Amino acid sequence: xxxxxxxxxxxxxxxxxxxxxxxxxxxxxxxxxxxxxxxxxxxxxxxxxxxxxxxxxxxxxxxxxxxxxxxxxxxxxxxxxxxxxxxxxxxxxxxxxxxxxxxxxxxxxxxxxxxxxxxxxxxxxxxxxxxxxxxxxxxxxxxxxxxxxxxxxxxxxxxxxxxxxxxxxxxxxxxxxxxxxxxxxxxxxxxxxxxxxxxxxxxxxxxxxxxxxxxxxxxxxxxxxxxxxxxxxxxxxxxxxxxxxxxxxxxxxxxxxxxxxxxxxxxxxxxxxxxxxxxxxxxxxxxxxxxxxxxxxxxxxxxxxxxxxxxxxxxxxxxxxxxxxxxxxxxxxxxxxxxxxxxxxxxxxxxxxxxxxxxxxxxxxxxxxxxxxxxxxxxxxxxxxxxxxxxxxxxxxxxxxxxxxxxxxxxxxxxxxxxxxxxxxxxxxxxxxxxxxxxxxxxxxxxxxxxxxxxxxxxxxxxxxxxxxxxxxxxxxxxxxxxxxxxxxxxxxxxxxxxxxxxxxxxxxxxxxxxxxxxxxxxxxxxxxxx
DNA sequence: TTGTGTTTTATTGCCTCC
DNA sequence: GGAGGCAATAAAACACAA
Numbered sequence: 222x223x224x225x226x227x228x229x230x231x232x233x234x235x236x237x238x239x240x241x242x243x244x245x246x247x248x249x250x251x252x253x254x255x256x257x258x259x260x261x262x263x264x265x266x267x268x269x270x271x272x273x274x275x276x277x278x279x280x281x282x283x284x285x286x287x288x289x290x291x292x293x294x295x296x297x298x299x300x301x302x303x304x305x306x307x308x309x310x311x312x313x314x315x316x317x318x319x320x321x322x323x324x325x326x327x328x329x330x331x332x333x334x335x336x337x338x339x340x341x342x343x344x345x346x347x348x349x350x351x352x353x354x355x356x357x358x359x360x361x362x363x364x365x366x367x368x369x370x371x372x373x374x375x376x377x378x379x380x381x382x383x384x385x386x387x388x389x390x391x392x393x394x395x396x397x398x399x400x401x402x403x404x405x406x407x408x409x410x411x412x413x414x415x416x417x418x419x420x421x422x423x424x425x426x427x428x429x430x431x432x433x434x435x436x437x438x439x440x441x442x443x444x445x446x447x448x449x450x451x452x453x454x455x456x457x458x459x460x461x462x463x464x465x466x467x468x469x470x471x472x473x474x475x476x477x478x479x480x481x482x483x484x485x486x487x488x489x490x491x492x493x494x495x496x497x498x499x500x501x502x503x504x505x506x507x508x509x510x511x512x513x514x515x516x517x518x519x520x521x522x523x524x525x526x527x528x529x530x531x532x533x534x535x536x537x538x539x540x541x542x543x544x545x546x547x548x549x550x551x552x553x554x555x556x557x558x559x560x561x562x563x564x565x566x567x568x569x570x571x572x573x574x575x576x577x578x579x580x581x582x583x584x585x586x587x588x589x590x591x592x593x594x595x596x597x598x599x600x601x602x603x604x605x606x607x608x609x610x611x612x613x614x615x616x617x618x619x620x621x622x623x624x625x626x627x628x629x630x631x632x633x634x635x636x637x638x639x640x641x642x643x644x645x646x647x648x649x650x651x652x653x654x655x656x657x658x659x660x661x662x663x664x665x666x667x668x669x670x671x672x673x674x675x676x677x678x679x680x681x682x683x684x685x686x687x688x689x690x691x692x693x694x695x696x697x698x699x700x701x702x703x704x705x706x707x708x709x710x711x712x713x714x715x716x717x718x719x720x721x722x723x724x725x726x727x728x729x730x731x732x733x734x735x736x737x738x739x740x741x742x743x744x745x746x747x748x749x750x751x752x
Numbered sequence: 753t754t755g756t757g758t759t760t761t762a763t764t765g766c767c768t769c770c
Numbered sequence: 771g772g773a774g775g776c777a778a779t780a781a782a783a784c785a786c787a788a
Binding site for chain 2: 256257258259294295298299302306
């Protein structure tokens with residue numbers, strides 16, 4: 222079976238690379254036995270994607286693979302290992318570090334039982350689900366500067382540290398490469414940009430590693446016995462939370478009026494009224510970015526900000542909709558159905574953002590996840606022929622567009638080679654769209670859903686908050702509504718951040734330029750594909 | 753520079769579900 | 771049997787101390 226699967230993978234690999242196996246490829250196959258590190262951008266994209274969807278659909282994998290220049294096999298493997306990594310860490314913390322699991326860990330239990338964190342059972346996805354719920358609420362969102370400050374504190378809690386590691390470790394290492402090892406002035410710019418955005422500042426080796434956890438202000442008072450809900454609120458407040466600000470009592474003080482709504486309704490202003498990070502009062506780099514005569518950049522930055530705000534503040538809501546792996550475990554068919562439905566109605570009301578981002582070159586890349594995101598099977602089952610007909614590159618087929626290939630590849634010497642910003646932009650959009658259409662995450666397998674979804678309903682076991690879904694369409698509506706209200710999600714923003722450096726590269730040509738010479742990348746992909 | 757430990761990637765086998 | 775996932779394993783890449 223495995224050999225069969227391997228064969229399948231190989232076939233898929235070659236198909237994805239748009240080539241059948243040739244003598245040359247056989248050579249590359251041998252070469253590819255040598256494992257190849259994924260580029261920082263690839264890792265970032267994967268991580269961001271992983272934050273939102275630990276079990277991506279095949280279509281998503283395919284799209285992501287195309288977009289980041291990997292094979293589906295690599296994508297699948299990466300996700301598999303990534304989940305394993307999470308799981309092992311969970312086990313590690315569950316087995317040896319429970320003594321640290323107090324305080325913030327309770328935050329994970331906002332509305333949940335604390336013992337849900339302490340009784341982590343190996344292999345029990347439900348526990349991981351809870352973490353993921355919190356992970357998405359707390360870490361899965363764009364780590365704003367203020368959030369970062371808080372998150373650094375959270376390191377006192379190994380569990381939170383784990384959570385952060387889970388969500389950003391690779392990114393951290395990625396950015397260590399990007400920043401600490403940067404030799405290119407552009408990389409420095411990258412660092413600046415990313416730092417100013419706050420989202421990645423934490424992973425700046427100089428800042429993150431030097432920041433130790435020192436409870437202060439509110440945390441100092443409340444210590445680790447604070448109401449987990451308060452912690453959750455603080456996190457949701459994100460940058461707006463101020464240590465020296467009004468103390469949030471165990472019983473909630475009223476949130477600043479319109480604290481959320483304003484940003485939601487004025488995403489652009491949200492960036493300009495950035496007040497949460499005293500160290501970066503004005504984030505000059507943001508201005509630097511905005512100065513860039515690329516509308517994409519502006520949108521990206523704003524989107525990032527907006528998404529950060531929204532995601533931070535609405536993380537709970539998101540989780541309610543799709544943050545839990547409970548939903549991931551929903552039946553494959555159901556989820557695919559959702560995917561198709563969501564695809565059919567891609568984020569109304571927020572298209573403008575992407576429309577403005579979309580260049581003429583943004584075509585197959587996005588290739589509209591909403592379309593290509595559907596497997597051919599699903600398409601046949603659920604979609605009209607138009608969806609398929611418009612699908613530029615069928616899933617599993619030849620890479621839709623060579624231009625889309627390998628734009629995230631590094632060159633050989635690991636110097637971060639900024640791809641064309643447009644490419645990144647497209648990827649961001651792609652990912653975003655994919656996430657949009659995904660809606661609730663797909664479960665790891667139908668068998669889990671079978672347990673949790675008896676009789677068309679699904680509920681949690683073991684006393685976790687039970688959410689009975691009686692009408693799948695309702696959830697779809699909710700998902701769509703939420704997606705509309707909070708269109709950008711963290712991984713998109715991160716992708717945007719990842720893009721920022723590229724935008725500063727004056728030598729890369731216009732954003733509309735599509736990499737014309739992917740020989741290097743294509744070679745890399747070809748070689749990796751045959752692995 | 754080298755040795756060692758860790759992390760990441762790739763492969764393979766097995767399991768479960770459809 | 772196909773498909774997808776988890777787990778184990780090997781090996782390369784990386785980090786770091788001596």
